[in-house]
Amino acid sequence: MNLLPDTYRIQQRFSAYCRSGNAVKLPGVTPGRLKHYRRLVFNVINDIMEDGFPVAFHHIPARKWNKMVKDFFTHHACQSYQVWKLPLEFYTYAVEQNWEEVYGIPYLNDLLAFEWAETEVYNMEDIPAAPFQQGGNWLETPLVLNPEYRLLAFRYPVHLHGDATELVQGKGAWFVLLYRDPETGNVQFTDLSPWLAFVTEQLAVGITLKDILEYAPQLGITLTDTLERDTLAFLQQMQRQHFVLGFQS
Amino acid sequence: MVGVGFRRDFAADIISGKHITPDFIEFAPENWMHIGGNWKKILHQVVEKYPVLCHGLSLSVGSPEDLDRDFLRHVKQFLEDYRVQIYSEHLSYSKCDNAHMYDLLPIPFRMDAVRHIAARIRQVQDFLQRPLVMEIVSYYTPVAAEMSEADFIGEVVRQSGCQLLLDVNNIYVNAFNHQYNAREFIQQLPLDKVAYIHMAGHTQVSQDLIIDTHGEPVIDPVYDLFEWTIQYLKPVPVLLERDFNIPEMQELQQELNRLKTICQKQWTSQNELVA
Known part of the structure; x- marks a missing residue:
């Protein structure tokens, strides 16, 4: 020196x-x-x-x-x-x-986390997706998700409301999925139920939907046709919105 | 070559080249490193279309503490990946006590600071395997100076072997703020080491103070100083900086045209003399 x-x-x-x-x-x-x-x-x-x-x-x-x-x-x-x-x-x-x-x-941490996640997902380095194909069995083939995402858990619905009173009154368990649309580069976010947040988390690590559904009773959720149908509908919707990319090849 | 500072505010215009056609673009590597998504696509588009020069913000060559080796490694990779022709930085410090400040603080004009900075510049040059082009920054007060600014700069250049980025607006601002003659100051510099020129606008905030904002058009006295200065220089790239208060692209193009006209006038006649 x-x-x-x-x-x-x-x-x-x-x-x-x-x-x-x-x-x-x-x-x-x-x-x-x-x-x-x-x-x-x-x-x-x-x-x-x-x-x-x-x-x-x-x-x-x-x-x-x-x-x-x-x-x-x-x-x-x-x-x-x-x-x-x-x-x-x-x-x-x-x-x-x-x-x-x-x-x-009381909702400050959630709000800052949400706003930071939007910036982060928009700017983050590109992450290559795993190889996938368009066709497959929704229940038995592991799904390939868009890897450029964040799954966040909040106590306040900062992704839905801006008003302080509504935020405080909405205290609970909230889940939000943010992801970068691979075509537009824009950040999309969607509100998830606790179940769908769990499904997303499990799909991301390669568990099949069939195995996830079988685990539902251990979470206190009754396994019904409706649950399976609604979960599938959600995933198909997310495929149209470029979060579910396809089926593992 | 007359280029423009590439900013996200007018990225689409630069890429389209409809209303503005710089010879090259310049950006800060820090603003584009480790970026993906839309901005990465835009970066690739602009790099394919224009030659690129980089002007760093975070090296903080005047910091009292050690260089950030990890940062330097990323810079090196970035400069190589994007085939960056010139990498310049600021003769100032922006980090101290392990905290970034995101602005340029003046270094005390002292001989121990010269030795310290020269050693750091040499380390950077050795690591990057390219010369560092150091910008003479604008400053609003000297701090604990023990030598003149011109001597300080001259010694840093001599001891480090770096090149100089002559920001003509900075010299104008400093001369105004510290009441010295800009032309006399420039004549004291090692002009053979000038490898790059910046031009920009500024804002006068009081009777005796100008802030270097890059938020206004270049004023006539700065153009005059530029024209006078380049007669003593070999041809080098010239950059127009505009960071705030962005005008219509046609207006920026007019500024580029004016700079180009001056360069052609001065440097063509210089070449004719040599021939």
């Missing part, structure tokens, strides 16, 4: 000021100019979070939102060299700091 401790400390103090905005004395600075760095740096972070969480930004009062972003940037050492991934760090920080309770927003 060629850098002298004094220069090192000056660079640390400058960057700490940019992150926190807490007053700092640095040698040889032009009076009144330091604040522009804090403003510019903070605006970048603020913009990233606004773009990454448009719904949360819209619904959380400005005072709380600003406090969150300031807290995050001051105390969290941002690790991603790609700005589009920074919202994940914000979401993770919110969970670690228990912001749901701190800010009295």
Whole structure:
């Protein structure tokens, strides 16, 4: 290391000021100019979070939102060299700091997770699908699913409602499937029942629908013709929507 | 060659080439690495159509701490995959205490900082097996300077063997903000090391301060400084940067045309003299 401790400390103090905005004395600075760095740096972070969480930004009062972003940037050492991934760090920080309770927003974690998942699925690296064919037995042939997806479990229906009251009243067990349409590249999401979430999870690891249905009674679900018919209808619908790609070849 | 900074806001226009036809495009590798889906398709389309130069954001060559080797490995692969002709970065730091700041902070103009940065640039060049082209950044205040800016830059270039990216707008902004003569400053630089030029617009926020926003058209005094400067340079690629407040593509094309006209005027006459 060629850098002298004094220069090192000056660079640390400058960057700490940019992150926190807490007053700092640095040698040889032009009076009144330091604040522009804090403003510019903070605006970048603020913009990233606004773009990454448009719904949360819209619904959380400005005072709380600003406090969150300031807290995050001051105390969290941002690790991603790609700005589009920074919202994940914000979401993770919110969970670690228990912001749901701190800010009295019980659905905050779910909302941030949902918005991050949309960004992630849209941008994520391409994942090649397993070989598949168009024809097969829906019950006995393992299905090949679009691998570019996220299956999320929420306590609040953040994918269905934007209104805080509706969200709080809707507390329960919610499941959402997000996937990237291989033809358009757009992210689609669909609300799933707990059963269909379970089916999706099992299909993804190669279990056949027949085996999954046989397991239903162990989940307390009565195995009926309707269950089989509705599950098949869902999967066929998802094939038309490019989530079920075909049958294992 | 006169190119334009490739932005997602006008990706479709660049690919169609209907209203704007740059000679090359430039983008930040960080914004396009590890990306899939639609953006990857767009990246492939644009790379097939135009020569590509890359301008990095996160190397943070002026950081006090160690280089991010993992990041560098990804950059190297990306530059190779997309046959990137020039990789440039900023003579500043954007990471400290293991935290990215996503903006360019000024390095103290000091000899120990020169040695530190020069060593890091050499490491990067050795690893990438290509010269690094370092941009002279705009800054709004010096910090703990012990030498002049021109001496600092000259020493970094001399000790590292890097090339220079001359952002003419940055020089204009710095000269205005720190009250020095832009032409005198440029004459002090190792101009034989200039491998790339940037041009951009800025925003004056107070009587004595300009912020380098890339959100406005290039102003006439910056064009004048550009024309004056390039008479001392060998022909190099020139880039128009426009990051915010994006105008109609015809307007950007007019700026490209103006830059091209100046280049042809200065560099053609230079070649005639040589011949």
